[in-house]
Each structure stands twice: as C-alpha cells, then as structure tokens.
Amino acid sequence: MQAVDRSQFPKLENDLILRAALGETVERPPCWIMRQAGRYLPEYHEVKNGRDFFETCRDADVASEITIQPVRRYAGLLDAAIIFSDILVIPQALGMKVVMVEGKGPHFPEPLRTEEDMQKVLEYHTDVLKELDWAFKAITLTRHKLNGQVPLLGFCGGPWTLMVYMTEGGGSRLFRFAKQWLNQFPELTHRLLQKITDVAIEFLAQQVVAGAQMLQVFESWGGELSSSDFDVFCLPYVRQISQALPQRLRELGVTEKIPITIFAKGSWYALDKLCDSGYNTVSLDWSWDPKDAVKINAGRVTLQGNLDPGVIYGTDDIITKKVEAMITGFGGGKSNYIVNFGHGTHPFMDPEKIKFFLQECHRVGSL
Numbered sequence: 001m002q003a004v005d006r007s008q009f010p011k012l013e014n015d016l017i018l019r020a021a022l023g024e025t026v027e028r029p030p031c032w033i034m035r036q037a038g039r040y041l042p043e044y045h046e047v048k049n050g051r052d053f054f055e056t057c058r059d060a061d062v063a064s065e066i067t068i069q070p071v072r073r074y075a076g077l078l079d080a081a082i083i084f085s086d087i088l089v090i091p092q093a094l095g096m097k098v099v100m101v102e103g104k105g106p107h108f109p110e111p112l113r114t115e116e117d118m119q120k121v122l123e124y125h126t127d128v129l130k131e132l133d134w135a136f137k138a139i140t141l142t143r144h145k146l147n148g149q150v151p152l153l154g155f156c157g158g159p160w161t162l163m164v165y166m167t168e169g170g171g172s173r174l175f176r177f178a179k180q181w182l183n184q185f186p187e188l189t190h191r192l193l194q195k196i197t198d199v200a201i202e203f204l205a206q207q208v209v210a211g212a213q214m215l216q217v218f219e220s221w222g223g224e225l226s227s228s229d230f231d232v233f234c235l236p237y238v239r240q241i242s243q244a245l246p247q248r249l250r251e252l253g254v255t256e257k258i259p260i261t262i263f264a265k266g267s268w269y270a271l272d273k274l275c276d277s278g279y280n281t282v283s284l285d286w287s288w289d290p291k292d293a294v295k296i297n298a299g300r301v302t303l304q305g306n307l308d309p310g311v312i313y314g315t316d317d318i319i320t321k322k323v324e325a326m327i328t329g330f331g332g333g334k335s336n337y338i339v340n341f342g343h344g345t346h347p348f349m350d351p352e353k354i355k356f357f358l359q360e361c362h363r364v365g366s367l
C-alpha cells in the first residue's frame with residue numbers, strides 16, 4: 001500500500017469528540033452510537049444487497065458508503081463516524097477462517113482446540129499492511145468522502161475478546177473452551193494473547209496512518225472474567241496497546257495526539273484500573289450509575305456511555321428522562337463526557353427513535 005499523506009485529507013469541521021476525549025470541557029457532549037451503521041438502517045440492507053458481510057467490509061466503496069449512512073441520515077446529530085468493519089478481521093489476519101452466518105453471527109469452522117491448533121496460529125506470520133490492506137483503503141476513502149464533517153474512528157477487538165471467539169468458534173454462553181485454555185494452559189494462553197496484541201497495535205497504528213482520527217478497543221467479553229483473571233489475562237494486554245501506540249505512531253510519522261478509548265463490557269470491578277491504563281476515554285456499559293463512575297474516575301479520563309440500548313424501544317417520554325439522567329449524571333452539558341449507548345444498536349430498532357434520542361442529547365446537552 002502506498003503511504004498516505006494525512007495532510008491531504010479535507011479539513012475537519014467538527015472536532016468536538018477529539019477535544020472531549022483529550023479532556024477538554026466542550027460546548028455540549030459529542031454523540032455517536034456503538035454500531036451506528038448496520039442492520040437497523042434500511043439503507044444498509046439496500047447497499048449490502050444480500051452479499052456476504054466480510055465481502056462488504058472489504059469493498060472500500062461499499063464500506064465507506066455504509067460508514068457514512070448514519071452521518072447522512074442524522075445530519076448534524078452525530079459527532080463521529082466509525083469505520084464499517086468488524087473485530088474479527090484480526091483472527092482472519094492470523095490465518096483463521098471466519099464466516100458471518102446470516103441471522104446467527106460469526107462462525108469459525110476450525111476454532112483453536114488443541115495445542116497443535118494453537119501452535120499454528122502462534123507461528124503464523126502476519127503482515128498487517130498486506131493482510132488488512134483493504135481496511136486501510138476503506139479508511140482512506142471514507143476520510144475523503146466524509147469531507148471533514150466529523151472525525152473517523154478506527155477500532156479493533158481486545159485480545160481477550162478475540163481469544164474467546166478464536167477458541168469458542170463463535171459467540172458463547174459458557175465460555176467453556178476459552179476458560180479451559182486459561183486454566184489448563186496459561187502459558188500458551190499468554191502467548192496467544194501476546195500475538196493478538198502485537199497485531200492489534202500494528203493494526204491500530206496503520207489505521208491512523210490511513211486516516212483514522214480516534215481509536216477504540218472493544219473488550220466486549222471483559223465481564224466474563226473474574227476480577228483476578230481480568231488482571232492477568234486482559235488488563236496487561238489492553239495496557240500494552242495504549243502504551244505501545246504513541247511510539248509506533250511517532251515512528252510512522254504521525255504527529256497529532258490520537259485519542260484512544262477502551263470499552264470492557266461488564267468489567268465493573270476494573271473501572272478504577274481502567275482509568276489508569278493509558279486510555280483517554282473509558283466507555284461504560286449501562287450497568288453503571290453515571291454518578292458512581294464519575295466518582296471513581298475522579299477526573300482521570302473522559303467517560304463515554306452508557307444508555308441501555310433497550311431504552312430505544314421505549315416511549316419518547318421515557319427516552320427523554322433517561323437522556324436527562326444520563327447527561328446530568330455524567331456532569332452535564334459542559335464537560336468532557338461523550339454520549340453513547342452501553343452496547344450496540346439492535347437490528348430491530350426504529351431509526352426514528354434513534355433520531356429522537358440524538359435530538360434529545362443535543363437539547364439536554366446544550367442546556
């Protein structure tokens with residue numbers, strides 16, 4: 001891939017989220033929504049046109065169009081776009097096959113179950129620039145098409161969450177295989193987590209080179225670990241990512257400060273540590289009372305979150321009340337807090353209700 005000249009991108013008109021993430025008190029809380037692009041939008045289905053999910057991600061024209069769809073639909077209401085892709089592209093870059101089964105979710109036909117399986121992945125040489133070059137092309141194109149309206153977020157899966165998918169072979173309820181690895185072969189587990197971490201650092205850095213202006217790490221299965229296992233199998237790797245990135249970015253010639261967010265769903269016990277883990281922003285799920293999180297954070301990082309996505313099925317009246325409680329709880333309109341859901345959108349959501357939610361966030365956030 002040819003080097004991208006980041007100075008050639010259109011000028012950014014709305015940097016609200018970047019300033020908030022870096023700790024500045026801003027005019028109103030910036031808004032974006034986890035999984036803001038995707039199946040709840042009719043225009044997503046139209047463009048995807050029944051094609052395979054990963055094929056869609058790998059087509060820069062289509063992926064950039066899907067990324068921009070929510071920004072276009074909710075004109076002026078969203079303060080960021082997130083590149084249309086998936087956390088499971090790292091396992092793919094580690095040589096694993098992943099298919100997205102319509103209506104069911106991700107499926108790994110050959111999950112890591114034996115020591116030989118594990119060795120194979122550990123020995124696999126990943127050339128990030130080559131294996132994921134489609135992702136960088138999509139980011140660069142999206143930056144141009146966004147034309148500076150809002151910043152573009154890049155992301156990756158957290159090492160523990162990716163290990164879950166790679167060992168379970170898909171989503172899970174019992175986490176039998178992942179837990180077996182952890183408790184029977186801790187050393188091999190660490191080697192796998194390290195391998196994923198190395199690829200994640202390079203993947204994130206190259207997303208920035210390609211045009212990403214802010215990053216997020218999704219540890220969506222964080223809450224499946226006990227607090228003590230989180231300290232051993234999750235936190236050290238998540239920390240490595242935030243610590244290694246600035247230097248890697250400098251080596252790659254990126255001079256701006258790139259904010260980075262950690263979302264460890266369900267890991268309530270780890271909030272204090274996450275606030276000291278080198279991330280600018282910590283994204284919270286909806287189990288948190290904002291006031292408690294604000295107290296624990298004590299101003300160390302920017303907080304993001306945390307509406308229960310289920311509220312979108314509610315009446316306008318209830319949505320308004322939840323928005324008021326959320327924004328006030330996180331410190332009110334003039335703060336460095338970032339509005340988001342506590343997890344992703346669902347395919348059944350009414351786009352008009354999401355619009356109402358965003359409008360209310362702007363109204364309440366501007367008071």
Ligand SMILES: Cc1c2[nH]c(c1CCC(=O)O)Cc1[nH]c(c(CCC(=O)O)c1C)Cc1[nH]c(c(CCC(=O)O)c1C)Cc1[nH]c(c(C)c1CCC(=O)O)C2
Binds near residue numbers: 035
């Ligand atoms: C765990 C996880 C995955 N993927 C992701 C996570 C972390 C966030 C979270 O916890 O939800 C992250 C993700 N996945 C997708 C995006 C980009 C789009 C956006 O956020 O706007 C992002 C940031 C697209 C997607 N990723 C997926 C779809 C649906 C695919 C389709 O159209 O059939 C989309 C739009 C598929 C996917 N991908 C994954 C699952 C479990 C599934 C199937 C279930 C589901 O859809 O929720 C893994």
